[in-house]
Amino acid sequence: MNETGTQNETRSHTFSVLVDNETGVLHRVVGLFSGRGYNIDSLTVSEVDPVSGYSKITIVTSGSESVINQIREQLRRLVPVQKVSDLTTDGRSVQRELALVKVNGTGEDRVDAMAIGDKFQAQIVDSTTESFVFEIVGSSDTVDRFISEIMPLGLVDVSRTGIVAIARGAEEM
Amino acid sequence: MTEHRYTGGDIILKALTDQDVDVVFGYPGGVTLPLYDRIYQQNKIRHILVGHEQGGVHAAEGYARSTGRPGIVLATSGPGATNTVTGLVDAMMDSIPLICLTGQVVSNLIGNDAFQEADTTGITRAATKHNYLVRSTDDLARVMHEAFYVATHGRPGPVLIDLPKDIILGEGQYIAPEDVKPRNYNPKIKGEQEKIEAAVDLLASAKKPIIYVGGGVVNAGPEASHMVTQLVRMTGFPCTTTLMALGAFPASDPLFIGMPGMHGTYEANMVMHDCDVMFNIGARFDDRVTGKVDAFSPDSKKVHIDIDPSSLNKNVSVDIGIIGDAASVLEDILAIWDKKQPVIESAALKGWWKQIDEWRGVNCLAYDQGPKIIKPQFALETLKNALAGTDYYVTTDVGQHQMWSAQFLHFDEPNRWMTSGGLGTMGYGVPAALGVQVAHPDSPVVCVTSEGSLMMNIQEMNTISKNGLPVKILNLNNQILGMIRQWQELFHDNHESECDLSGGPDFIKLAEAFGFSALQINHPADVETGIRHMLETPGPVFLNMAVDRNECVFPMIPSGAAHNEIVLGPNHEMKTMDDKANVMA
Ligand SMILES: Cc1ncc(C[n+]2csc(CCOP(=O)(O)OP(=O)(O)O)c2C)c(N)n1
Ligand SMILES: [Mg+2]
Numbered sequence: 001m002n003e004t005g006t007q008n009e010t011r012s013h014t015f016s017v018l019v020d021n022e023t024g025v026l027h028r029v030v031g032l033f034s035g036r037g038y039n040i041d042s043l044t045v046s047e048v049d050p051v052s053g054y055s056k057i058t059i060v061t062s063g064s065e066s067v068i069n070q071i072r073e074q075l076r077r078l079v080p081v082q083k084v085s086d087l088t089t090d091g092r093s094v095q096r097e098l099a100l101v102k103v104n105g106t107g108e109d110r111v112d113a114m115a116i117g118d119k120f121q122a123q124i125v126d127s128t129t130e131s132f133v134f135e136i137v138g139s140s141d142t143v144d145r146f147i148s149e150i151m152p153l154g155l156v157d158v159s160r161t162g163i164v165a166i167a168r169g170a171e172e173m
Numbered sequence: 174m175t176e177h178r179y180t181g182g183d184i185i186l187k188a189l190t191d192q193d194v195d196v197v198f199g200y201p202g203g204v205t206l207p208l209y210d211r212i213y214q215q216n217k218i219r220h221i222l223v224g225h226e227q228g229g230v231h232a233a234e235g236y237a238r239s240t241g242r243p244g245i246v247l248a249t250s251g252p253g254a255t256n257t258v259t260g261l262v263d264a265m266m267d268s269i270p271l272i273c274l275t276g277q278v279v280s281n282l283i284g285n286d287a288f289q290e291a292d293t294t295g296i297t298r299a300a301t302k303h304n305y306l307v308r309s310t311d312d313l314a315r316v317m318h319e320a321f322y323v324a325t326h327g328r329p330g331p332v333l334i335d336l337p338k339d340i341i342l343g344e345g346q347y348i349a350p351e352d353v354k355p356r357n358y359n360p361k362i363k364g365e366q367e368k369i370e371a372a373v374d375l376l377a378s379a380k381k382p383i384i385y386v387g388g389g390v391v392n393a394g395p396e397a398s399h400m401v402t403q404l405v406r407m408t409g410f411p412c413t414t415t416l417m418a419l420g421a422f423p424a425s426d427p428l429f430i431g432m433p434g435m436h437g438t439y440e441a442n443m444v445m446h447d448c449d450v451m452f453n454i455g456a457r458f459d460d461r462v463t464g465k466v467d468a469f470s471p472d473s474k475k476v477h478i479d480i481d482p483s484s485l486n487k488n489v490s491v492d493i494g495i496i497g498d499a500a501s502v503l504e505d506i507l508a509i510w511d512k513k514q515p516v517i518e519s520a521a522l523k524g525w526w527k528q529i530d531e532w533r534g535v536n537c538l539a540y541d542q543g544p545k546i547i548k549p550q551f552a553l554e555t556l557k558n559a560l561a562g563t564d565y566y567v568t569t570d571v572g573q574h575q576m577w578s579a580q581f582l583h584f585d586e587p588n589r590w591m592t593s594g595g596l597g598t599m600g601y602g603v604p605a606a607l608g609v610q611v612a613h614p615d616s617p618v619v620c621v622t623s624e625g626s627l628m629m630n631i632q633e634m635n636t637i638s639k640n641g642l643p644v645k646i647l648n649l650n651n652q653i654l655g656m657i658r659q660w661q662e663l664f665h666d667n668h669e670s671e672c673d674l675s676g677g678p679d680f681i682k683l684a685e686a687f688g689f690s691a692l693q694i695n696h697p698a699d700v701e702t703g704i705r706h707m708l709e710t711p712g713p714v715f716l717n718m719a720v721d722r723n724e725c726v727f728p729m730i731p732s733g734a735a736h737n738e739i740v741l742g743p744n745h746e747m748k749t750m751d752d753k754a755n756v757m758a
Contacts, residue, residue, distance in 0.1 A: 079302070
């Protein structure tokens with residue numbers, strides 16, 4: 001039996017990548033994906049440790065087991081990459097996404113929109129007489145469901161952050 | 174105590190000196206003038222003024238490959254920097270350590286489309302192992318030393334440092350290499366002991382083994398090659414070396430069965446296909462070696478030793494993957510072997526060699542040198558014999574002549590054979606020979622080329638002669654893009670589309686104009702005299718040899734075919750291995 005096995009089925013994986021926060025580092029990571037033909041389904045990046053100058057990039061990608069192995073090792077080859085963990089295989093993780101959702105409407109629709117907002121524990125972060133902006137936080141799935149439920153009530157705009165993720169439990173990265 | 178301040182130019186030169194650099198291949202321009210002014214005022218570092226920045230990078234590659242030390246390139250901003258790109262990708266593919274210094278427009282003009290501005294770090298991000306844009310002269314020394322560390326540790330590769338003019342002109346602190354804390358980049362050197370033990374057990378139990386050696390062994394230093402040699406001789410197992418590793422095991426040793434792959438020997442490919450244990454040290458299962466992956470060595474257990482974790486299971490999945498430096502892992506292998514003293518399958522091995530000798534008996538490199546037209550194989554066999562007994566270095570360009578050189582020339586030591594393997598860059602040979610000769614002024618250095626490739630960096634002939642370097646260029650002039658013609662003959666109904674180079678320049682006049690002694694040979698009977706004359710004439714010599722335009726490189730595994738679909742040449746009754754039964758009979 002070979003180390004990699006022979007599974008070809010495509011699976012979604014979430015990578016958490018700790019990088020030196022230097023110019024071009026995001027380009028390097030994104031360039032790796034485009035240059036080698038890997039998918040990016042979601043990508044987020046932000047500085048997480050201003051003292052040591054680390055940023056964390058969370059990437060959701062998909063591929064066969066051998067492609068996922070390649071992605072992990074290719075990421076590790078990049079000089080500014082300090083750490084790569086595959087949150088999908090390395091244990092359980094929490095994954096969250098935030099969305100700002102603008103709904104325009106009056107009368108009944110407004111009441112219904114607020115009810116859906118309540119159900120999903122979405123906050124109203126801006127309102128006018130004919131519009132609301134909801135802020136919703138949850139798994140991508142929850143955000144998807146919220147959006148599809150509120151869509152018929154006058155949804156006009158959505159901004160999503162993409163996924164951030166972290167390993168569950170006491171484990172440090 | 175106030176710390177001493179240095180100009181950026183002096184920091185660069187001091188850092189190069191502290192990194193034991195003795196030569197830089199470069200070409201000046203507006204933004205690097207302040208650095209050139211410092212170069213003018215010192216004599217520790219030699220600057221070779223090349224004819225084109227691409228030539229400069231290939232020269233640095235030749236220097237690096239033949240010495241094991243990083244090669245240094247200096248180019249200006251904009252066009253100077255973009256001219257280095259092909260060379261950088263070449264070095265990236267072949268894992269050659271380089272430091273490429275490029276000038277950049279002054280920091281506050283970056284992004285303004287200033288004169289000769291190019292987004293060099295953007296353009297070269299995928300062409301380098303790593304690159305830097307220096308933002309402050311105080312940071313320059315650290316970046317320089319870190320660049321050397323990155324270029325030479327782990328899988329080696331090119332590192333580029335982009336230097337805005339104000340950084341070169343400005344003042345900053347200098348720190349010595351030993352005071353630079355290498356960043357968190359720590360490639361794994363030592364292999365896992367358990368896996369190495371398992372690999373040794375597997376190797377010892379093999380009935381039909383092959384030791385498959387790649388460029389990683391050359392990169393790990395001459396000691397690694399000597400340990401491979403020890404391992405092969407101790408076991409008596411057959412050894413094959415890739416295009417990048419010719420010389421890592423002595424070609425003159427009877428245990429050497431030639432190169433594997435598309436134009437490898439029949440015996441090497443048959444062994445790769447039929448073996449039961451494949452022991453890969455520092456090769457990357459390149460598609461030119463594996464052919465059709467699904468049909469690659471179907472019945473073998475595979476060990477793969479590589480310093481680059483991403484190489485493991487990339488093209489071919491293996492049974493034991495060991496991440497580590499070839500030299501370190503080989504040392505462990507030899508120690509474990511010594512301790513265990515395993516009993517090898519002598520009887521099976523004898524049968525295996527009997528089989529290999531039968532395959533060898535096919536004499537797959539046979540060619541027919543008639544009385545009239547010079548066969549390129551004959552020219553190279555003659556060159557091999559003429560060089561025998563000297564410590565020679567050979568560079569090649571890309572095409573048929575490259576494959577014949579790999580097949581017919583022999584290398585008994587690593588770092589003697591320089592060729593563009595991964596990228597296959599025409600125009601590599603002449604500048605690479607320049608770099609090799611700079612590093613080894615007293616050794617014979619021969620560039621084997623053909624007129625198509627030669628034209629791609631011919632300007633470096635001037636650099637060679639101007640610097641009094643005794644490079645010998647053997648131009649196997651078939652008046653055609655031979656490798657293109659070969660593929661058109663075999664796969665495109667012999668449609669010779671856009672590959673004819675007949676009526677090209679008078680190479681003799683051209684070589685003389687570049688300051689070479691030039692010599693023309695047209696007849697088989699004159700080949701030996703011509704080659705000896707080329708080697709014995711002092712200074713740079715150009716030998717233009719008219720060779721057969723219609724010859725094809727054989728054996729050949731067509732692209733995407735399996736090893737046992739290898740095609741032998743017209744000098745063989747049988748065309749493919751399907752007929753092997755007849756041959757063996
Ligand atoms: C820069 C570059 N352009 C194109 C090619 C494609 N190519 C590969 S071999 C070859 C022909 C080389 O001809 P020549 O240098 O005359 O060598 P020969 O095959 O005749 O020995 C070409 C065009 C290449 N390898 N490199
Ligand atoms: Mg030619």
